[in-house]
Amino acid sequence: MKILKMGLFLALVAALAGGALAFVNNITAPIIAENAIASEKANLQKIFPDASEFLIIEDFEDEAGLVIGVYEAVGYGMAYKVRVTGYANPIVFMLGISDDAKIVGFAVLELNDTPGIGDRIEKPEFTDNVIGKTTTDGIPVLSGATVTSAAVVKGINAARTMFNESKGIDDDGSGGIITPPPLQFGPSIGIFSTQTDRVSGEVMDKTTDGDIVTYIVSSRGYAVLEGGYDDAKPNVFEVVINRADNVIVSVSFIEMNDTQGFGDKIDADEFWEQFVDLDITDDTIEIDVVSGATMTSVSAARAVRAAIED
Amino acid sequence: MNQFENFRKGFLRENPAFVLYLGLCPALAISTTLNNALGMGVAVIVVLTIANTIVSLMRKITPMDIRIPVYIVIIATLVKMVELLMHAFTTDLYTALGVFIPLIVVNCIILGRAEAFASKNNVRDSIIDGFGMGLAFTWSLVLLGSIRQLLATGGLNLVNPFNQAVLFEFTIIPSEYTISMFNQPTGAFITFAMLAALFEVYKQKRMTSLKLKGKEVD
Amino acid sequence: MELLALFISAVFINNVILSRFLGICPFMGVSRKTSSALGMGGAVTFVMVGASLSTFAIYHLVLDKMDLQFMDLIVFILVIASFVQLTELIIKRFLPPLYRSLGIFLPLITTNCAVLFVALQNISQRFNLVETIVFAIATSAGFTLVLFLFSAIRERLDLADTPLPFKGNPIAMIVAALMALAFSGLAGLV
Numbered sequence: 081m082k083i084l085k086m087g088l089f090l091a092l093v094a095a096l097a098g099g100a101l102a103f104v105n106n107i108t109a110p111i112i113a114e115n116a117i118a119s120e121k122a123n124l125q126k127i128f129p130d131a132s133e134f135l136i137i138e139d140f141e142d143e144a145g146l147v148i149g150v151y152e153a154v155g156y157g158m159a160y161k162v163r164v165t166g167y168a169n170p171i172v173f174m175l176g177i178s179d180d181a182k183i184v185g186f187a188v189l190e191l192n193d194t195p196g197i198g199d200r201i202e203k204p205e206f207t208d209n210v211i212g213k214t215t216t217d218g219i220p221v222l223s224g225a226t227v228t229s230a231a232v233v234k235g236i237n238a239a240r241t242m243f244n245e246s247k248g249i250d251d252d253g254s255g256g257i258i259t260p261p262p263l264q265f266g267p268s269i270g271i272f273s274t275q276t277d278r279v280s281g282e283v284m285d286k287t288t289d290g291d292i293v294t295y296i297v298s299s300r301g302y303a304v305l306e307g308g309y310d311d312a313k314p315n316v317f318e319v320v321i322n323r324a325d326n327v328i329v330s331v332s333f334i335e336m337n338d339t340q341g342f343g344d345k346i347d348a349d350e351f352w353e354q355f356v357d358l359d360i361t362d363d364t365i366e367i368d369v370v371s372g373a374t375m376t377s378v379s380a381a382r383a384v385r386a387a388i389e390d
Numbered sequence: 391m392n393q394f395e396n397f398r399k400g401f402l403r404e405n406p407a408f409v410l411y412l413g414l415c416p417a418l419a420i421s422t423t424l425n426n427a428l429g430m431g432v433a434v435i436v437v438l439t440i441a442n443t444i445v446s447l448m449r450k451i452t453p454m455d456i457r458i459p460v461y462i463v464i465i466a467t468l469v470k471m472v473e474l475l476m477h478a479f480t481t482d483l484y485t486a487l488g489v490f491i492p493l494i495v496v497n498c499i500i501l502g503r504a505e506a507f508a509s510k511n512n513v514r515d516s517i518i519d520g521f522g523m524g525l526a527f528t529w530s531l532v533l534l535g536s537i538r539q540l541l542a543t544g545g546l547n548l549v550n551p552f553n554q555a556v557l558f559e560f561t562i563i564p565s566e567y568t569i570s571m572f573n574q575p576t577g578a579f580i581t582f583a584m585l586a587a588l589f590e591v592y593k594q595k596r597m598t599s600l601k602l603k604g605k606e607v608d
Numbered sequence: 609m610e611l612l613a614l615f616i617s618a619v620f621i622n623n624v625i626l627s628r629f630l631g632i633c634p635f636m637g638v639s640r641k642t643s644s645a646l647g648m649g650g651a652v653t654f655v656m657v658g659a660s661l662s663t664f665a666i667y668h669l670v671l672d673k674m675d676l677q678f679m680d681l682i683v684f685i686l687v688i689a690s691f692v693q694l695t696e697l698i699i700k701r702f703l704p705p706l707y708r709s710l711g712i713f714l715p716l717i718t719t720n721c722a723v724l725f726v727a728l729q730n731i732s733q734r735f736n737l738v739e740t741i742v743f744a745i746a747t748s749a750g751f752t753l754v755l756f757l758f759s760a761i762r763e764r765l766d767l768a769d770t771p772l773p774f775k776g777n778p779i780a781m782i783v784a785a786l787m788a789l790a791f792s793g794l795a796g797l798v
Contacts, residue, residue: 086456093460094686097467098679104471105678111478411636411777415721418629459689462718466682474678492681492728496719498633574792575627579785586781587773594772 120151120161127176127185128153144238148172157184158246160239166191166198166228173232175239181215181249183236198228205341206232215240215249223263223345263350266371271381271388272363279305281379281386284316291324295387301379302338313337315379319387321360331355331384336376343376351377360388397518400526403596406499407530408582408589413499416490417531418578424546427535429483431528433476433491435521437468438500442520445508452509461504462495469495480551499527537581542572611742618746621795624722625754626788631722634713635755635784636777640766645759647706649752651714653745655695656723659688660744663727664737684727685718692718722751754787 117124117134124134131153140150149161157178164171169192176185188202200206200222206229209220219236222229243249269275281299288294297319303312316335321328331352336344354367369377406412413434420430444464445452452460473491476484484491494500503523508516539546545561571577624630634648663684671677696714700707707714717723726747730740761783770779 082455086453089453090456090459090463094463094682097463097682101467101470101678101682104474108474108478112474115478115481411633414632414636415630418632459686462685462689463682466685470678470681473681489725489728489732493630493721493724495681495685496721496724498716498719501719575629575788576785576792578629579781579788583774583778583781583785586778587771590773590778 123174123187123189124151124153124159126187127159127174128156131156142238142242146235146238147242158243162235162239164231164235166231171232175236177215177243183211183213186210198225200225200340201229201232215244225344263348264371265368266374268366268368269378269381270364270366271385275378276382276385279382281383283386283390291322292329293321293323295319295390296334297383297386299379299383302343302375317380317383319384321387326360328355328358328360331380338376342373345373346370346377346380355384397522400523401529402592405530405589406523406527408586412502413497413527415493417534418582420487420490421531421534421538422573423539424532424535425549426486427531429551430487431531433472434494434527435524437472437494438503438524439517439520440468441465441500441504442508442516443513445504446511446513446516449509461501465500466495482554483551499523533585534581538572538577541569544568614739614742615746618743619750620791623750623754623791624747625751626791630725631720631751634720636780637713640759640762642756642759644709645755647710648713649755651695652717652751653748655691655717656726656748657744659691659723660726660730660740662687664730664740667731684724688723689718722747
């Protein structure tokens with residue numbers, strides 16, 4: 081009997097306590113939600129400029145682990161905050177999908193990738209292929225910024241999958257990532273040829289680690305020599321040479337300053353691979369230029385020559 | 391027992407943190423800045439005072455055997471309310487204090503005072519006791535926090551938690567001489583140990599001087 | 609091997625006592641003899657794992673479903689208190705010497721910040737069942753480890769010639785400071 085009395089007493093206290101707590105909770109919960117939304121509101125407004133009410137969706141599950149925030153633009157659609165890893169650094173973007181399953185907004189919030197390459201995902205050449213797409217269409221990656229754009233597309237797809245699941249839209253998997261067609265090569269040029277004679281690259285920096293020497297070389301390409309752009313700049317390459325074995329270890333872009341969509345075509349494995357293991361003492365070594373990006377390809381060759389001859 | 395004496399004891403002789411070693415978890419963790427220390431201290435004062443009030447009000451009707459769980463429920467409810475209110479109205483402070491706000495529930499000081507004092511005394515005395523103990527604890531946190539912040543960052547600052555307006559801000563140690571170790575656990579333990587030793591010195595001195603005067607030591 | 613990373617970080621890098629300052633009261637009080645330290649560690653492990661599982665279940669099956677998340681603190685602490693009562697009864701029955709040596713500190717496990725902390729973290733970090741178990745075991749293992757090391761040092765410390773103001777607890781805090789410094793060196797492990 082005593083235990084029953086005690087149990088009842090405790091239960092009564094707990095019930096009263098719970099009631100009082102529920103009261104406080106009712107008062108504070110909307111304020112808390114409002115505060116949380118406020119920090120994201122600016123970004124959400126970019127995606128849905130006409131929407132006035134936003135809600136945070138707390139419970140969401142993303143298998144890919146890329147979606148870090150889900151918001152509802154009441155009456156307009158859903159917004160997803162996604163974080164992916166690009167070439168080197170995280171990229172955070174907001175994707176807006178309207179209630180009729182179309183992508184209506186894409187805003188990059190954080191981006192720290194290679195300038196001239198990674199930031200192409202902010203430009204129309206990428207965004208035009210994102211906005212307007214449905215939640216099941218394919219989205220092409222950018223050639224020359226493959227790693228970054230593929231990561232972003234993966235993130236977009238993660239958000240789209242969540243949207244489809246929540247709305248019950250069937251995704252037959254016909255969408256996804258559209259990979260670019262393979263690289264077309266043109267004629268070959270020698271590293272030590274006349275083309276690389278006339279204009280030469282300039283070694284800007286050099287670090288030595290035993291036998292391995294890493295050169296940062298600036299080399300004028302299309303933009304400077306023919307494009308006539310206002311603030312044309314040379315391309316910058318990283319050339320790594322093994323001076324003991326006299327071979328090229330690797331060549332890659334530091335800065336691509338030629339025409340977007342053209343010069344960056346050479347930023348592909350099939351192009352850079354040509355340089356690997358070339359014997360620098362052999363003056364007949366040559367590489368194939370990428371068709372449609374000849375001058376940029378030659379600027380790479382010039383950079384390599386400048387590094388070799390340094 | 392003289393209420394005023396009781397009130398005074400908490401600050402030096404029976405300081406809850408440095409002499410009685412109660413409520414250490416938040417004391418060490420939260421005391422990285424003066425702002426956080428003050429924020430936590432005020433939260434504890436609120437919970438302690440109200441908890442003492444309620445426990446004292448209910449002391450005649452609470453069954454003996456079940457009193458501890460009852461006190462726990464009361465304290466937990468108050469802490470959760472404080473947590474929700476802080477989340478809504480003082481969001482930055484809420485984020486800074488983090489998990490230590492709900493952990494006020496297990497702050498030995500609160501349960502200790504409820505059991506040792508509020509359950510046996512009238513409401514007026516319990517309110518004063520709760521407020522006094524809370525103030526003493528806040529004073530300990532502020533001491534720890536100010537020293538750590540001063541040594542680790544060279545200055546102190548205080549911000550209005552409701553609207554982030556800066557109340558005061560100053561730097562007196564140039565940044566080349568700051569010791570960032572005081573931001574770390576190691577610095578927390580060391581500062582605490584030093585202060586605890588100082589309090590011990592004070593206690594010993596007081597005891598000897600009281601004995602010399604022929605007075606009773608309490 | 610994310611579970612392994614979770615385990616190692618909970619035991620060494622974010623050690624519950626030396627890095628998060630939780631569970632300090634028993635740390636200062638019980639750690640004078642290695643045998644009682646291990647006993648306390650065992651009791652805390654039992655309570656922590658049991659309470660974590662219970663609170664996890666109650667939260668996900670009841671509170672969350674009924675939109676009563678704000679009741680979590682009350683419910684959790686009551687569950688922990690009950691578990692500690694249960695542990696007390698078990699130890700009193702089966703290990704009376706341990707019961708005597710732990711004394712008041714056994715019921716005080718209820719106010720051990722570490723136990724409530726783990727219960728709350730399991731929810732706020734959105735752990736699944738397996739991660740909850742791993743986190744609870746790892747945290748209590750880290751707690752026991754530090755308690756044990758500390759008690760071994762304190763056995764010697766009590767015989768050392770400590771300056772008067774530091775005797776007892778203050779010098780123990782200094783030792784804790786050095787241990788925290790040592791453990792912080794493990795930060796690069798994961």
